[in-house]
Amino acid sequence: xxxxxxxxxxxxxxxxxxxxxxxxxxxxxxxxxxxxxxxxxxxxxxxxxxxxxxxxxxxxxxxxxxxxxxxxxxxxxxxxxxxxxxxxxxxxxxxxxxxxxxxxxxxxxxxxxxxxxxxxxxxxxxxxxxxxxxxxxxxxxxxxxxxxxxxxxxxxxxxxxxxxxxxxxxxxxxxxxxxxxxxxxxxxxxxxxxxxxxxxxxxxxxxxxxxxxxxxxxxxxxxxxxxxxxxxxxxxxxxxxxxxxxxxxxxxxxxxxxxxxxxxxxxxxxxxxxxxxxxxxxxxxxxxxxxxxxxxxxxxxxxxxxxxxxxxxxxxxxxxxxxxxxxxxxxxxxxxxxxxxxxxxxxxxxxxxxxxxxxxxxxxxxxxxxxxxxxxxxx
Amino acid sequence: xxxxxxxxxxxxxxxxxxxxxxxxxxxxxxxxxxxxxxxxxxxxxxxxxxxxxxxxxxxxxxxxxxxxxxxxxxxxxxxxxxxxxxxxxxxxxxxxxxxxxxxxxxxxxxxxxxxxxxxxxxxxxxxxxxxxxxxxxxxxxxxxxxxxxxxxxxxxxxxxxxxxxxxxxxxxxxxxxxxxxxxxxxxxxxxxxxxxxxxxxxxxxxxxxxxxxxxxxxxxxxxxxxxxxxxxxxxxxxxxxxxxxxxxxxxxxxxxxxxxxxxxxxxxxxxxxxxxxxxxxxxxxxxxxxxxxxxxxxxxxxxxxxxxxxxxxxxxxxxxxxxxxxxxxxxxxxxxxxxxxxxxxxxxxxxxxxxxxxxxxxxxxxxxxxxxxxxxxxxxxxxxxxxxxxxxxxxxxxxxxxxxxxxxxxxxxxxxxxxxxxxxxxxxxxxxxxxxxxxxxxxxxxxxxxxxxxxxxxxxxxxxxxxxxxxxxxxxxxxxxxxxxxxxxxxxxxxxxxxxxxxxxxxxxxxxxxxxxxxxxxxxxxxxxxxxxxxxxxxxxxxxxxxxxxxxxxxxxxxxxxxxxxxxxxxxxxxxxxxxxxxxxxxxxxxxxxxxxxxxx
Numbered sequence: 001x002x003x004x005x006x007x008x009x010x011x012x013x014x015x016x017x018x019x020x021x022x023x024x025x026x027x028x029x030x031x032x033x034x035x036x037x038x039x040x041x042x043x044x045x046x047x048x049x050x051x052x053x054x055x056x057x058x059x060x061x062x063x064x065x066x067x068x069x070x071x072x073x074x075x076x077x078x079x080x081x082x083x084x085x086x087x088x089x090x091x092x093x094x095x096x097x098x099x100x101x102x103x104x105x106x107x108x109x110x111x112x113x114x115x116x117x118x119x120x121x122x123x124x125x126x127x128x129x130x131x132x133x134x135x136x137x138x139x140x141x142x143x144x145x146x147x148x149x150x151x152x153x154x155x156x157x158x159x160x161x162x163x164x165x166x167x168x169x170x171x172x173x174x175x176x177x178x179x180x181x182x183x184x185x186x187x188x189x190x191x192x193x194x195x196x197x198x199x200x201x202x203x204x205x206x207x208x209x210x211x212x213x214x215x216x217x218x219x220x221x222x223x224x225x226x227x228x229x230x231x232x233x234x235x236x237x238x239x240x241x242x243x244x245x246x247x248x249x250x251x252x253x254x255x256x257x258x259x260x261x262x263x264x265x266x267x268x269x270x271x272x273x274x275x276x277x278x279x280x281x282x283x284x285x286x287x288x289x290x291x292x293x294x295x296x297x298x299x300x301x302x303x304x305x306x307x308x309x310x311x312x313x314x315x316x317x318x319x320x321x322x323x324x325x326x327x328x329x330x331x332x333x334x335x336x337x338x339x340x341x342x343x344x345x346x347x348x349x350x351x352x353x354x355x356x357x358x359x360x361x362x363x364x365x366x367x368x369x370x371x372x373x374x375x376x377x378x379x
Numbered sequence: 380x381x382x383x384x385x386x387x388x389x390x391x392x393x394x395x396x397x398x399x400x401x402x403x404x405x406x407x408x409x410x411x412x413x414x415x416x417x418x419x420x421x422x423x424x425x426x427x428x429x430x431x432x433x434x435x436x437x438x439x440x441x442x443x444x445x446x447x448x449x450x451x452x453x454x455x456x457x458x459x460x461x462x463x464x465x466x467x468x469x470x471x472x473x474x475x476x477x478x479x480x481x482x483x484x485x486x487x488x489x490x491x492x493x494x495x496x497x498x499x500x501x502x503x504x505x506x507x508x509x510x511x512x513x514x515x516x517x518x519x520x521x522x523x524x525x526x527x528x529x530x531x532x533x534x535x536x537x538x539x540x541x542x543x544x545x546x547x548x549x550x551x552x553x554x555x556x557x558x559x560x561x562x563x564x565x566x567x568x569x570x571x572x573x574x575x576x577x578x579x580x581x582x583x584x585x586x587x588x589x590x591x592x593x594x595x596x597x598x599x600x601x602x603x604x605x606x607x608x609x610x611x612x613x614x615x616x617x618x619x620x621x622x623x624x625x626x627x628x629x630x631x632x633x634x635x636x637x638x639x640x641x642x643x644x645x646x647x648x649x650x651x652x653x654x655x656x657x658x659x660x661x662x663x664x665x666x667x668x669x670x671x672x673x674x675x676x677x678x679x680x681x682x683x684x685x686x687x688x689x690x691x692x693x694x695x696x697x698x699x700x701x702x703x704x705x706x707x708x709x710x711x712x713x714x715x716x717x718x719x720x721x722x723x724x725x726x727x728x729x730x731x732x733x734x735x736x737x738x739x740x741x742x743x744x745x746x747x748x749x750x751x752x753x754x755x756x757x758x759x760x761x762x763x764x765x766x767x768x769x770x771x772x773x774x775x776x777x778x779x780x781x782x783x784x785x786x787x788x789x790x791x792x793x794x795x796x797x798x799x800x801x802x803x804x805x806x807x808x809x810x811x812x813x814x815x816x817x818x819x820x821x822x823x824x825x826x827x828x829x830x831x832x833x834x835x836x837x838x839x840x841x842x843x844x845x846x847x848x849x850x851x852x853x854x855x856x857x858x859x860x861x862x863x864x865x866x867x868x869x870x871x872x873x874x875x876x877x878x879x880x881x882x883x884x885x886x887x888x889x890x891x892x893x894x895x896x897x898x899x900x901x902x903x904x905x906x907x908x909x910x911x912x913x914x915x916x917x918x919x920x921x922x923x924x925x926x927x928x929x930x931x932x933x934x935x936x937x938x939x940x941x942x943x944x945x946x947x948x949x950x951x952x953x954x955x956x957x958x959x960x961x962x963x964x965x966x967x968x969x970x971x972x973x974x975x976x977x978x979x980x
Contacts, residue, residue: 007939195935220931241936256939270940277943302943312946319937371932372907375952 003059003090005255006083008040009266010068011284018136019163021200023268023282024066030075035288036266037075041082042291043265043280048086050296051273053263058087060094060252063117069099073108077115094157094251096121101139101147109150119157119250121190122148127180128173131166136201148184157248159188164226165219166194167212174222182233187248191226192241193219220368238321240370257320259313267297275309277302307336311378314340314360318353318374323361343377381455383636384565388594389510390459390474392499393484394492394851398514402484402546403441403460407625409556410443410456440477440580440592440638442622447560454560457638459579461498466727468855469674472501473579473654476670477594477638480508480563482555483530487513487521487543490822491529492851493792499533508563510539512555517545528819568635574598574606574659576633577668581651582640583702587619589645593657594638596668601632605660606643609667613650614660615643648705674706676724677785677856678731678751678835679768681712681976682738683720685745690719696742697721700734707734715878715960716972717747722768725751728835749976751835755882756783756859770880773866776917782864784884785831787854788813795823797846804841808833809884828857830884867892867921869899869975870913871962878960878972892922895975902971905929910965 012027048054061083063076080095096119097112099105112120126132129141151158160181164174181189194213196203206213214222227237235243239257242250255262264271268282278301281287290297304312310332317324324344329337344360347353352366352373366373393399443456461474475481481502485491502509511530513523527541539562544551580592593600600606600620607614619642621629633639645651653674656667684693697709708724725731731751738744755767758781759774767773789810793801795817805812805827814826829838834854842850865888869879879899883891892914899912907929914922937945959966 005939190936192936216929216931223931253938256937256942262939264939268940270943272939272942279940279943308946312942315946315949316937316942368931369907369929371935371949371952372929375949375956378946378949378953 002260003057004053004087005060005062005252005260005262006058006087007062007064007252007262007264007269008068008079009264009269009280010036010063010065010071011267012036012070013065013067014070015136015138018134018202018205019194019196019200021197021203022066025284027067027070030072033071033075037071037079039288039291040079040265042294043297044082044086046291046294046296047263047265047271051263054086056087058083058089058093060255061096062252063095063097065098067100068097069102069105069108073111073115076112076117080116094119096250096252098123099147099151101144103143106143106147106150109147110154113154118155119159120151120155121159121161121188121250122151124148124160124181125163126166126177128177131163131169131177134167134202135163148186152184152186156187158186159190159250160184160186161190161192163192163194164222165214167209169214169222170218171221171225175225178226178229182229188242188244188250189230189235190242191223191230193223223368236321240319240367254320257316259309259316271298275304277304305379306332307339308379310336310340314344314377315374318360318362318370318377321361323356323359326358326360340377347373347376381637383568383634385453386455386457386565386636387480387559387563388457388459388478388566388636388638389480389482389559389563390461390478390502391482391484392461392471392475392495392502392509393482393514394486394489394495397484397486397489397492397495398546399460399484402482402512402514402544402552403458405546405549405552406456406458406556407441407443408549409552410445440623440640441625442638443624445556445560447557449557450560455637456559459638466725466730468497468501468853469672469726470580470653471498472505472670473577475502475505475507476668477577477579478507479566480510480559482559483509483511483534484514485512485526485530487515487523487526488518490522490526491533491792491818493790493824493853494851496533496792496824497790497853497855503534508539509534510555510558510562511541513541513543514546516543517548517550525819525821529822532816532818566636568595568597570635571598572659572662573664574600574657574662575664575668576600576657578651578653578655578657580653581648581703581705583648584642587642587644589648589651589702590640590642591645591651591657592638592640593633595633595635597635597664598659598662599632599634600641600657606641606657607660607663608650608652609656609658610652610671610673611650611655615645615650617641617643648702652705674726676706676708676726677753677831678725678727679722679754680725680731680751681714681717681720681749682709682723682735683714683717683747683749685747687718689744692742692744693721693738693746696738696744697723699742700737704734706730714749714972714976716969716976717749720747728839752882753785753832753835755785755864757781757864758783767882770866770882771877773864773880773882776865779864781861783859784862784864786828786857786860787831787834788857789825789827789829789834789852789854791825791827791842791850791852792818793823793825793846793850795821797850798823798825800845801825801842801850804838804845805829808838809886829854830860830862831856865916867895868915869895870911870915870920871903871965871967872911873913874963874965876962876967879975881975888916889921896922896924898974899971900924900926902974903965903967906965908964 011023011025013024014027016024095117097117099120099122125135127141162181196206230243237243238249261273267284267287270279278298280297281299287297314324348355351363353360354363391399440457440459444453445456446453459474459478461471483499513526542555575596576593578591578593582590584590602617602620604617620631620633621627622639654671658664684690701707706726709721712722713719735746735748738746757765757767757779759778760780808829810827810829812827816824818824863885865885866880866882867888868875896912896914905926909928910926912924913920956966959968
């Protein structure tokens with residue numbers, strides 16, 4: 001059996017960031033945590049039973065949110081212990097926690113290590129207070145620096161998230177942000193283009209004030225500069241938005257892009273098991289009710305046709321630097337494989353993709369227009 | 380049966396909202412034509428749509444019996460209701476030709492408007508007696524003296540006494556009735572076997588077919604007789620003769636000077652043409668009544684169903700409307716942007732709006748209407764005359780010997796304070812000033828000759844805006860005049876796109892081309908390569924814009940929870956691309972085609 005990944009969603013935040021469209025509810029202190037953790041436990045029992053996952057080997061665990069760093073360390077520890085009783089953690093299991101920098105979180109950094117968290121992904125987004133204010137994040141820059149320094153001291157695997165394409169952000173503003181991040185020498189950096197979907201409040205803000213945001217041309221400049229700068233600094237541009245020093249790639253996320261299976265737990269979490277993608281309810285109340293009635297909280301389920309599945313595999317695979325391997329095609333019906341291969345070859349001829357020893361990856365031009373290119377590949 | 384001396388045939392000339400229908404209601408009341416409980420406001424406006432818009436679309440005739448206390452005897456009044464709008468001026472002229480007199484009804488607060496003036500001139504030229512009436516004298520804003528002066532400047536100093544009425548309250552209406560008897564002459568006509576009757580309107584009845592409304596000039600129409608339509612020489616047998624009182628009533632015969640309807644098994648409205656002469660099959664007259672012309676649609680536009688599956692329904696609706704409306708034409712058409720629909724011809728803009736609204740209201744079919752356009756005429760070098768209804772059919776410059784476009788003569792009445800703006804508007808629309816008359820110190824009558832296409836787009840709206848709603852407009856088709864016409868083609872990456880071409884006069888071509896190319900630049904999404912947009916006449920480029928290549932399409936993150944959403948987004952993107960029309964490698968969305976067809980800037 002191939003190793004499995006686990007994603008746990010923790011849908012609580014002290015304050016919603018203005019760019020965020022993830023499922024999140026206001027945080028009411030520890031009591032509500034404990035109730036939620038108990039429900040996660042029940043979901044775990046139900047899903048292990050339903051999908052026959054008992055004893056499954058686990059390669060990576062990822063706590064995302066929301067703000068999972070709001071959890072008390074001991075509660076998180078108990079959840080990990082419980083996972084350990086149902087599954088078999090591989091010796092080098094990667095356990096990542098999304099970490100929102102703050103004063104209380106600062107005190108947890110050391111203890112988290114002790115309960116088994118071995119990778120922290122720090123949601124910095126920007127070191128510029130104007131940008132932070134705009135994004136609706138009010139942790140002082142000084143506190144963030146303290147957090148980063150402490151994490152750096154105690155962890156070997158950690159990440160900084162940065163967002164670009166913010167209002168009034170020209171190259172010099174962006175350079176300051178990225179250089180500041182580099183000054184801590186993080187082993188991993190995720191660099192995101194600000195992407196807004198409803199219900200994020202900034203989605204509507206940008207509709208009205210689009211002239212203050214960088215144009216697509218200006219965005220390209222910010223982006224290209226970051227790629228060059230990070231590569232010069234020894235980072236591998238191993239996925240569209242992710243950079244890592246060799247050996248420090250996020251294995252959990254690589255699993256997604258390699259179309260590996262994963263089990264999702266918690267409100268709004270997706271699972272991908274046996275060619276089926278399914279999602280839990282997005283509503284906390286619904287989640288509670290379903291589990292109290294001993295029902296799976298799954299509300300959406302899609303069995304992928306071979307063609308869709310291959311489309312997804314290519315769409316995800318192309319995101320990686322190593323690209324999509326032709327060997328994958330062997331797992332699909334010949335007709336489906338042939339059709340997609342023809343599309344891939346066409347895109348190579350047009351210069352959007354590069355083919356190298358049986359691997360397809362984006363050309364530099366194609367990478368900038370990834371969405372346009374990928375639209376040709378899906379069904 | 381009345382004697383000819385006791386008949387009075389008259390119409391009412393008035394502008395929209397000046398109270399024509401209300402006055403007609405009062406007259407009906409006085410003649411006790413309708414029992415009180417059945418009296419609805421504005422009985423003569425039959426269709427709901429007319430009621431709502433406050434206008435009368437089709438002329439109708441009512442026979443009334445009026446007892447004159449002064450003369451101590453009864454008279455037969457035939458009231459012909461005439462449409463108030465420019466589009467129907469031919470129908471008005473035919474209705475007036477069936478009368479000996481007309482009431483010129485003017486709102487005491489609004490004064491004379493362009494349409495009233497135009498119709499009054501038609502009435503004068505046909506030798507009708509005009510009885511001026513000032514209505515709404517009870518309104519606080521009424522300015523009777525000013526309106527009197529305006530009427531004088533139209534009718535001259537020697538006009539008949541002006542009646543002052545308030546149709547709403549009935550004030551002065553009885554006196555007006557007596558004046559009708561006194562001043563409007565009875566019809567002339569002889570009871571000969573040689574029948575001459577004028578068709579001034581017709582009505583479609585699902586059971587009886589088309590009912591022509593007629594005014595008998597000479598002779599008698601009887602049930603059972605054979606008649607001939609002069610213009611088509613088709614023969615019909617009269618099965619019913621009647622009048623509207625306003626209830627339908629059979630009378631068996633209509634003698635000289637009388638007005639009524641006949642039933643004679645006409646299936647097609649084309650066989651009952653307004654203005655045509657009816658004569659007897661046994662004793663035909665050699666000459667028709669003058670003034671007949673075949674109504675030809677002047678304004679064209681495309682009607683497309685919003686939901687393409689309603690195409691058949693739209694066709695049926697148009698067919699049904701056509702039964703009652705000889706001036707409506709349509710033929711099947713296809714557009715890149717809108718799919719299957721119809722190219723329809725109308726008398727004018729209001730006619731077009733009314734038809735569209737009736738389709739939507741009475742048949743429940745939502746319609747997209749393209750911008751109205753005219754028919755151009757082109758004489759080719761080979762000597763053929765082409766009628767150009769679509770840019771598609773416009774020949775290349777080398778083949779054209781001469782091109783012509785329709786002109787109208789427009790009469791605009793405007794308060795003198797807005798004169799400058801209105802003149803500027805007319806000049807800007809290639810107008811040729813013909814005349815300027817002061818109706819009084821504050822009101823000016825402007826006469827311009829204008830290319831018809833120039834008044835179709837937003838002329839009326841602009842005119843109203845410029846004059847704060849005070850200016851009024853009337854226009855009449857003048858004829859075709861030679862013009863420097865060109866077809867402007869839009870080239871997308873050097874390839875001509877059929878649905879984006881338009882016809883324009885040479886002097887406006889560059890301006891319109893620049894404007895369109897600018898709008899297309901906004902409407903065509905960026906592609907993976909640079910797209911050049913050019914507007915060209917023949918081989919000569921007159922406007923150009925480039926759509927820069929799409930350089931970056933957001934590099935979003937994509938984790939476990941995003942896969943499905945992301946894939947669906949991409950699928951949608953792909954689907955959207957498929958729906959666009961591919962010209963070479965360029966994808967052009969529907970909205971771009973609509974930009975040429977519609978005119979909502």
